[in-house]
Amino acid sequence: MVKAKNHLKSIAHExxxxxxxxxxxxxxxxxxxxxxxxxMPGAYVAFVDYNINKGIFHSQFIGLKNFEFLVKxxxxxxxxxxTLLYNLAFLAxxxxxxxxxxxxxxxxxxxxxxxxxxxxxxxPHFISMVIVGFFAYNLFNYNHxxxxxxxxxxxxxxxxFYSDQGIWKYIIVAFKVWAGTGYGMxxxxxxxxxxxxxxxxxxxxxxxxxxxxxxxxxxPLLRPTVVLLFLFGLGGILKGSFDLFYNLIGNNxxxxxxTDIIDTYVFRxxxxxxxxxxxxxxxxxxSIFGLFFVLAINFIVKKIEPDNALF
Amino acid sequence: MxxxxxxxxxxxxxxxxxxxxxxxxxxxxxxPFVLMIVSSFMNEKEIIAEGFKLFPKExxxxxxxxxxxxxxxxxxAYSVTILITLAGTFGGLLIMSMTGYVLSRNDFKYRNSxxxxxxxxxxxxxxxxxxxxxxxxxxxxxxxVLAMILPGMVSAWSIFLMRNFMKAIPDSLYESAxxxxxxxxxxxxxIFMPLATPSxxxxxxxxxxxxxxxxxxxxxxxxxxxxxxxxxxxxxxxTQANVQLLVQQGAVVNTSDLPSESIKMATAVMAxxxxxxxxxxxxxxxVSGLTIGAVKG
Numbered sequence: 001m002v003k004a005k006n007h008l009k010s011i012a013h014e015x016x017x018x019x020x021x022x023x024x025x026x027x028x029x030x031x032x033x034x035x036x037x038x039x040m041p042g043a044y045v046a047f048v049d050y051n052i053n054k055g056i057f058h059s060q061f062i063g064l065k066n067f068e069f070l071v072k073x074x075x076x077x078x079x080x081x082x083t084l085l086y087n088l089a090f091l092a093x094x095x096x097x098x099x100x101x102x103x104x105x106x107x108x109x110x111x112x113x114x115x116x117x118x119x120x121x122x123x124p125h126f127i128s129m130v131i132v133g134f135f136a137y138n139l140f141n142y143n144h145x146x147x148x149x150x151x152x153x154x155x156x157x158x159x160x161f162y163s164d165q166g167i168w169k170y171i172i173v174a175f176k177v178w179a180g181t182g183y184g185m186x187x188x189x190x191x192x193x194x195x196x197x198x199x200x201x202x203x204x205x206x207x208x209x210x211x212x213x214x215x216x217x218x219x220p221l222l223r224p225t226v227v228l229l230f231l232f233g234l235g236g237i238l239k240g241s242f243d244l245f246y247n248l249i250g251n252n253x254x255x256x257x258x259t260d261i262i263d264t265y266v267f268r269x270x271x272x273x274x275x276x277x278x279x280x281x282x283x284x285x286x287s288i289f290g291l292f293f294v295l296a297i298n299f300i301v302k303k304i305e306p307d308n309a310l311f
Numbered sequence: 312m313x314x315x316x317x318x319x320x321x322x323x324x325x326x327x328x329x330x331x332x333x334x335x336x337x338x339x340x341x342x343p344f345v346l347m348i349v350s351s352f353m354n355e356k357e358i359i360a361e362g363f364k365l366f367p368k369e370x371x372x373x374x375x376x377x378x379x380x381x382x383x384x385x386x387x388a389y390s391v392t393i394l395i396t397l398a399g400t401f402g403g404l405l406i407m408s409m410t411g412y413v414l415s416r417n418d419f420k421y422r423n424s425x426x427x428x429x430x431x432x433x434x435x436x437x438x439x440x441x442x443x444x445x446x447x448x449x450x451x452x453x454x455x456v457l458a459m460i461l462p463g464m465v466s467a468w469s470i471f472l473m474r475n476f477m478k479a480i481p482d483s484l485y486e487s488a489x490x491x492x493x494x495x496x497x498x499x500x501x502i503f504m505p506l507a508t509p510s511x512x513x514x515x516x517x518x519x520x521x522x523x524x525x526x527x528x529x530x531x532x533x534x535x536x537x538x539x540x541x542x543x544x545x546x547x548x549x550t551q552a553n554v555q556l557l558v559q560q561g562a563v564v565n566t567s568d569l570p571s572e573s574i575k576m577a578t579a580v581m582a583x584x585x586x587x588x589x590x591x592x593x594x595x596x597x598v599s600g601l602t603i604g605a606v607k608g
Binding site for chain 2: 011014018020021024025027028029031032034035036037038039040041042043045046052055056100101104105107108109113116117119120121122123124126127128130131133134135137138139141143144145146148149152153178181182183186187190209210211242243247250251266267270271276277279280283284286287290291294311
């Protein structure tokens with residue numbers, strides 16, 4: 001008791017002494033309190049039959065009913081599987097493309113060529129997924145999409161992409177890789193640029209060819225960065241790219257079985273069916289397992305590269 | 312054997328391959344943009360008959376003529392986007408630079424606990440539903456422009472970037488200013504802010520880009536059309552498959568005569584126009600922000 005009191009006293013003293021600094025922190029502290037901490041206990045809404053007039057904490061408690069429903073209907077498994085598989089594909093394919101292009105770009109001698117191509121490859125990162133939705137419409141629309149007009153000009157029939165369940169997983173992965181390559185490539189390029197020139201020069205003197213230098217110098221030295229970025233990517237494996245999926249698929253329910261991820265399900269239950277509790281149950285499940293994944297990954301990183309651990 | 316000679320000969324075939332692959336991938340990145348711009352200049356009859364093309368038979372500016380004749384709704388969406396971009400970017404920069412400054416001060420006793428308080432929010436969140444209930448039922452932000460400004464204004468990541476940057480400013484600068492009698496806020500405003508310009512530019516760019524591309528919060532919270540930001544407005548045009556939204560109320564336009572397909576593409580071109588125009592000048596700040604690296608809690 002006395003200890004706690006002393007502690008409070010010392011905080012109060014510190015606040016008084018550094019009044020201005022605390023005032024400068026205030027807006028950010030308010031922000032995180034209001035928009036991040038206050039909603040946290042609200043996750044309790046997953047365990048009640050939410051009644052808007054009674055509020056979250058006075059609505060009827062229903063325990064795990066929502067989770068039972070989600071498991072029984074198979075919805076939870078289906079959206080979890082889709083989220084995991086899509087994210088794995090994004091991570092694996094995305095990183096491979098980024099690494100290959102970063103290595104290639106690092107070997108380009110012409111400064112102008114390097115700068116211009118790097119800028120072009122980064123460009124997709126700057127536009128919103130709404131525009132990507134327009135690109136998809138522009139390319140895949142049944143009546144006048146570019147690909148269909150191309151198919152027809154070659155004498156083939158039009159393909160109805162927007163009711164073809166099987167094809168969207170490839171389109172989604174392609175757009176994701178397309179949009180993310182510039183960003184990842186620059187991160188890898190920075191690592192490659194950081195490798196000492198002396199190592200390459202020494203290898204040249206020993207008669208190493210370019211392919212050998214890439215294989216025996218660049219790739220091994222790039223490995224820690226790759227492992228680290230891949231691991232941190234795994235930490236976010238339950239977080240879906242809502243903006244991409246929503247703008248490509250939208251409310252096209254024909255495609256849901258292949259394209260529904262946790263985030264789109266949460267959104268639809270809330271804004272489409274106004275089922276607050278069901279939506280919150282899925283959200284809660286995502287947050288808890290998401291936290292678990294990050295902690296597990298951080299544990300692994302701590303074991304292999306203590307300097308790069310998050311905390 | 313002279314060194315530069317070996318270097319030149321060595322792997323010249325491989326290097327050529329690299330040039331070609333990079334060029335090919337750059338073309339893939341550019342292709343959708345080019346197709347969209349060309350489509351916006353296509354003749355509507357040709358689109359209906361043969362679809363969007365990269366090399367149309369004839370070009371037409373009728374989509375843009377329509378947009379310039381009926382500018383009101385599009386201009387309104389533009390002004391909403393400009394408003395939230397300016398307010399959010401400047402507000403966010405002010406709040407996050409102050410926070411970064413305080414957390415970078417070694418004599419600030421609680422900097423580690425407050426850093427953790429901020430960092431924890433990236434690990435766990437209450438989820439969409441509690442935030443939605445808070446915004447609508449408790450903060451009363453349904454259909455309020457603030458609903459698009461506030462949620463994206465502050466991010467843990469940017470605060471730590473700011474803090475790491477300010478940590479690199481030598482303590483002696485702060486100490487000598489303090490001896491001269493400058494207060495904490497004045498030291499921040501007159502010494503740290505000017506020195507932090509590069510990181511302010513980087514984070515300002517991240518913020519501005521986020522606000523310019525904002526549609527998510529609009530979709531959740533905004534109902535009246537006068538408050539639609541540009542990207543949400545666009546999304547409505549493409550998902551509802553009509554360009555009716557662009558036409559002013561009361562204006563007599565026979566929508567069946569409209570070049571709707573090219574208008575859709577022209578509207579999207581108008582929305583990405585400012586980004587494409589500014590891109591060459593701002594991308595270096597973006598790249599420097601990426602390569603500062605090491606973002607830790």
